[in-house]
Amino acid sequence: MNNLEISWIFLEIADLLEIKGDNPFKIRSYQQAARLLAELDEDISVYWANGCLTELPGIGPALASKIEELLDTGQLSYLNELRREVPAQLRQLLAVPGIGPKTVHTIYKHLGVITLKELKAAACAQQLRDLPGLGTKSELAIKHAIDLLDSDRQGLPLGEAATVAYELAEAIGQLPSVVRIAVAGEVRRREEFVQEALLLAAANLNNVSDILTTFSSAPYVRKIISMEKNKVTVLLGIGLHVQLVVVDPSAFHTSLCYFTGPLAHWENLSLWAKQRGFELTASGLFSYNCGQPLTLQSEEELYHRLGLMFIVPELRSGREDVLAAANGTLPQVITPEQIRGDLHLHTNWSDGRESIASLAKAAAQRGYEYIAITDHSQSLKIAHGLDAARLIAQAQEIRAVREQIPDLLILSGVEVDILPNGQLDLPNDVLSQLDLVIASVHSGFKQDQETMTQRIVAALRNPYVDILAHPSGRLLGRRPAYQVDLDMVINEAKLQGKILEINSSPERLDLNAKWAAKAKNLGVKLVINTDAHDARRLADIEYGVSVARRAGLEIGDVINTWPMTKLKELRKKACDA
């Protein structure tokens, strides 16, 4: 049982307690402990062994004893009791926007509904409208929300799947018999949702059964779905299927390409190879002339041998990508190393969790040239949004930190709320004093498309706004995008010379690749930001870069691959316009 697994268990307890209607502060304790565990660098068993579990902030005697029981027995009697009281499957109902714990409780108590499917059936049968506290409007809203979830949700959001996939890969990679390990499939292609994570290991095939057995008993694994001679599929506690395939080292690079997929890409690649006198299979690239497999040093070499530019996984689709690789017309996609700074960051001045200084140091360590501190504005009460006076005070602190870290340019910015009427949450005379203004929507998500679009367009017309953050407002698997005409938004951004954000948080990935590509085609510039609320999340930039790659963005399209001098010119041009 490792940190993340215990973290998931605490999250389950928190959900079940919520549905039960338990003390909200007790629930928060479990949630905070879950977060602590998920982010703890050291293995929790080390704290246990040293008898210092309760020295961790938020871990008291009750939580410590639960952690002990989990580490000791792999079980938790308290959770088992809770599950008897509250079916764990009810948790999935919490994912429906508009349904909270109380409503789940009501629906379960009166109708015995447990699954999403049953909930939808109950809504269709008009059984929800008669429940206490619910009516026809709620019933319709719930039905609508489930429909949106149905069409949106196919698997686990990328961020959750990738975290576990890479951790499992690292563990397998440490086995002495494993020569190479890679994450392939949907995770490698950075699909927004992952149905099955795929790990590929290269090893001497005499050792396969040991590797498969070790993997099957790894942390996270709940049960083995299938086991064959060189592969095993398991189901993780988090609900994700993971397949591990072991191949001979000589077949690693072709197998990696095959298992990265998608199938249409592989088929077109094989066809292309055949037309050029090769046979391409997962086990190797063969020349018809000699019949021997060619020795490949990398997946890149496979593409080059076929006379193609290397196609990054994010761009692999079917026929067009192979043709573009042949014609040399693939975009020169950007890499995480080309990102020079992060322009959307939160600190403990609002709802971030670190000081300006510690975030700035972490950014400097990543080699960034610049960052922008962009905390929330005043109306976002829960996030302790900043009013004008606190922004001025924050600017002072930023100036002080600049002196400590002279190599990093720290911009004084804000993420100002676009209020439901299209006004910004801070007056222009305040915005005009800042180095960077990000605008975004955090309220009134249910406005109709016309109202929402005009609201955002109004914000883009404000001369002091530089960037529109997370333009669609979606949260993957949790909240659909609000109703907005993004074509109009992109057009307005073009007109006003404003920058659209690709929000890298794996919960958002917003804009997505489709809209980012549309923006690029209209000549609108984009920025890849993390929206990080602590230093650890600066690493999320990689997800945003993947969105940009899938969209075919190049250096010229993404402003935070530019040096600051060029950025300033862009800003000046927009202000003069």
Place this chain on the structure above:
DNA sequence: GCCGTTTTCGGCCCGACTGTTTTCAGTCG
């Protein structure tokens, strides 16, 4: 559940919106 210059009990992040009430509970960010 945790925590403590409020120290063994009482506080713990807050306000708007919505749909359901007929004065407010539930949800959300």
